[in-house]
Amino acid sequence: MPKFLNTRRAVSELEDLIRNANEKLILVSPYLKLSKDFKELLQFRNSKDKITTIIFGKQELNPDEMKFLQGLRFVILKYYDDLHAKCYLNDDTMIITSLNLYEFSMANNKEMGVLIKKDDTADSCLFEEALNEVDYINQNSKRFEVGSSKSSYVKQTFSKPSERVDSRTANVNSKSTGYCIRTGSEIPFNPERPLSYEAFQVWNQFGDIDYPERFCHFSGEQSKGETSVRRPILYKNWQKARGYNVAL
Structure with missing residues (x-):
């Protein structure tokens, strides 16, 4: 069943979620200001040629933060207007929480959240419902490009x-x-x-x-x-x- 997380445990579980991610890693958070530890985790994943999708919702982003993220070849930045949700997931683990990907939030705020495991029979339906919502947000987000606060991507049609x-x-x-x-x-x-x-x-x-x-x-x-x-x-x-x- 879902596991309750306080602030300290939410940060710890999020670190493990990123570290243990295989093919999928999606981070949904309005604010981006990563701690040194989270930057190192993303750099390590990037060095393994593994793709990370980060969806954010606030344009007031630290230039140094954006420069760091845009320097990672396998990090995809996407923008979703009015985003307020905070959800982090890999192939089999998801965290839904009040915790932002924001260093101040992790160090100073009182946060709560839940940890959901895809392979736990008591969690599987909840995991899939939340995953569908993340997929919806991802699909309707716009690719963030250098020098632009918002940019769109284009769908193509393929046939057999x-x-x-x-x-x-x-x-x-x-x-x-x-x-x-x-x-x-x-x-x-x-x-x-x-x-x-x-x-x-x-x-x-x-x-x-x-x-x-x-x-x-x-x-x-x-x-x-x-x-x-x-x-x-x-x-x-x-x-x-x-x-x-x-x-x-």
Whole structure:
């Protein structure tokens, strides 16, 4: 069943949640002013090429804080207007709390929260309901870009390869094999559709064309986050790709 957290335990459990996160880490908090310990945890995760999504709601952000976060290649910053919720989750653990990702709040305020475990049968329904709300916030948040308080992202539509063949696809006939930028699996070479159908179904939940991916669509080599739906081919391979009549 959900576990009650006071201020000290909320901070401790949040540190463990970030440290133990595998593929998923989403941090939802209006304010961002991270302590030294939290910055070190995010830096460590970033060094492992693991993606962290941070959703915030206040534009009055410390410039040094934003500079630090924007310097982490695998941290995605998103803005949601009027956000007041505070929720932190990884693959199997979630904390819903009054605690902000704000150093003053952690050190001076009296906070409370609950810890929810996905694998605990008494928590599983609550975890899924809260996860759906986080997914809704994430999907309706706007990608934060340098020099802009708000910016939007664009959704693209993909179809199964057998469902549509247009003139652009037909022109890409000198290279038949490409690679899914998320899984590395072989797919037809087409920079307009650099995801396998299955990977696209997952990507399309949020539709973020700048979301860092793992492989180069042209060569299949690991890209370490330097590829995305917008830029599916590593920069060093652009000239080679252009040789196959691909407009980049």
